[in-house]
Amino acid sequence: MEIRKVLNNNVVLATDSDGSQVILTGRGLGFQKSAGQQVDASKIVQVFTPTSREDYVTLRDFLVDISPEYVGLARMIVDAAEAAWQTTFPQALIVALADHLVFAVKRAETGTVTAHPLKAEVSHLFPNEYQLAQRSVAMAREQGHLPLSDEDAVAITLHFVNALAFATSDLSKTFAMTEILAQVFDVLESAYDRDFATEDVNTARFITHLRYFFARAASGQQLSEQPHAFNTSVRDSFPEAAQAAQKVRAVLELRLGTTLTEDAATYLILHIARLTGNLRKDPR
Known part of the structure; x- marks a missing residue:
């Protein structure tokens, strides 16, 4: 070159x-x-x-204002994430992580590290990304000799989630999605009077479904192709899930400022039915 x-x-x-x-x-x-x-x-x-x-x-x-060592370490973290999820991230993730490392070191050196306000939600909702983020923090300490805090795993998790869902450097949508997901589970746990462990495969699938929904909603591409009879049949087949889905739908529409299509609402019912053990077969 x-x-x-x-x-x-x-x-x-x-x-x-x-x-x-x-x-x-x-x-x-x-x-x-x-x-x-x-x-x-x-x-x-x-x-x-x-x-x-x-x-x-x-x-x-x-x-021009950042040490290449930070860029190299960010590249190593992204390489590990790409290998783990068999995907390719946009170069914006390297920039975002390098920038985070710079400010994380400054916070550690000045003693201004504070608890992340979304730690509980992030570790619960995105366990796989959080686990890899913890490995990333360990990598930064061991190979980059950077004094990162355990709290940095939360922010790195959000960068991973953001790159997977929205492919942008703007974390605002990911912050909002995390808060909405937590609110959705509050509604479901109240409706069914039980907790939902993210280690359960159906809970993980439900979270993944909602993450894809957020991405589609953000780009104005909700599902809308099923016949009316199919949507009616699903509501009639799973009345309890349909009732819970109506409450979740209200939260989503209020927080996102958009109206769910009937197809989106139907798939929400199916995923809630599977989440709660009322659906034996994968709807897809």
Whole structure:
């Protein structure tokens, strides 16, 4: 790759083999280098491919102010997550995690670490992501020698959930989704007078269904294809679940500011029926 512009000693703008512009990070990558020279590939920590001029400016401004070690550690965490879930995350997750690591270290060094307000909800609703986030904190301590707090596992979990559900760097939707999920379980636990353990496969499926619903609702793509007779049959077959689903529907519509389609409401009934042990066969 050929250097187009040296942004600082650790960050350069370069041209890839296919002619596209990329931002490269790595310790000493731009040291005593100039435009037209070849990049030392052995020093590259991460390759970022801007998708627009705005994206380039955002990445440039962020990367010139951050140590490449934080970017490299964030890349390691993302690699572990991609391997665990057999998926590919957007490069925005690396940026978000690197940024989190920087401020987590500052909080630890200044003694301003506080308990995360959503810790109970996050660890309960997203146990798999939380477990991997705890491993990420351990990785940051052991391999990056960073003084991260146990509380950082909560924030890292939310970054994972956000990337899986919304593929954006904005955590506001994920914060809202977490709070709504907790409220939904409050409604169901009251309706059925029981707790729902997230270790149970049906509870995990229900949470996954709602996460996909949130993603579809956020993009205005709710389900709407089943015949009216199917929706009526489901309501008649599972009256208790239908009654509980009506309460959950009211919460979702109020919190999301949107109206659920009849198909979305029907699948909600089916998932509640399965969650509560009233459905033996997978509706899908």
